[in-house]
Amino acid sequence: MSRLIRSIILCVATVLVIGCTGRAVQNIDQSLPPSSQRTAAQVQQAIHQALAEQKWTLQQDNGSVIYAEITVRERHHAEISIPYTSQQYSIKLRSSSGLDEKDGQIHRNYNNWVTLLNEKIQQNLGITPTR
Numbered sequence: 603m604s605r606l607i608r609s610i611i612l613c614v615a616t617v618l619v620i621g622c623t624g625r626a627v628q629n630i631d632q633s634l635p636p637s638s639q640r641t642a643a644q645v646q647q648a649i650h651q652a653l654a655e656q657k658w659t660l661q662q663d664n665g666s667v668i669y670a671e672i673t674v675r676e677r678h679h680a681e682i683s684i685p686y687t688s689q690q691y692s693i694k695l696r697s698s699s700g701l702d703e704k705d706g707q708i709h710r711n712y713n714n715w716v717t718l719l720n721e722k723i724q725q726n727l728g729i730t731p732t733r
Contacts, residue, residue, distance in 0.1 A: 624710070625709075628713040634689055638729065645686045655722055677700045680715065683696050
């Protein structure tokens with residue numbers, strides 16, 4: 603009987619460890635279709651709109667890179683940079699707190715946030731979102 607209990611405890615511990623591990627930090631590099639014919643100003647506007655719609659806070663926009671941040675439940679915080687042109691944009695993690703970022707790994711919620719942001723930018727540009 604004690605062997606069965608040890609096996610169950612080991613299985614539960616394994617599931618907990620696997621479930622709590624982070625995911626690789628997702629940095630997005632998004633090329634726009636050549637047929638999209640967007641200007642850098644249109645890409646900028648689509649990014650600004652998506653940030654607002656997804657509850658990110660715009661920190662700075664220098665005309666080619668946008669800096670933004672998000673804080674969730676006052677304990678999870680991420681800062682990103684979004685370099686952009688008329689042809690492409692990227693979403694890169696700058697820093698985080700409360701998301702267990704370490705060795706290229708981060709809490710899975712961060713990746714969900716940037717995936718949703720990327721999809722919203724694509725929608726605002728009239729591009730079918732890709733996952």
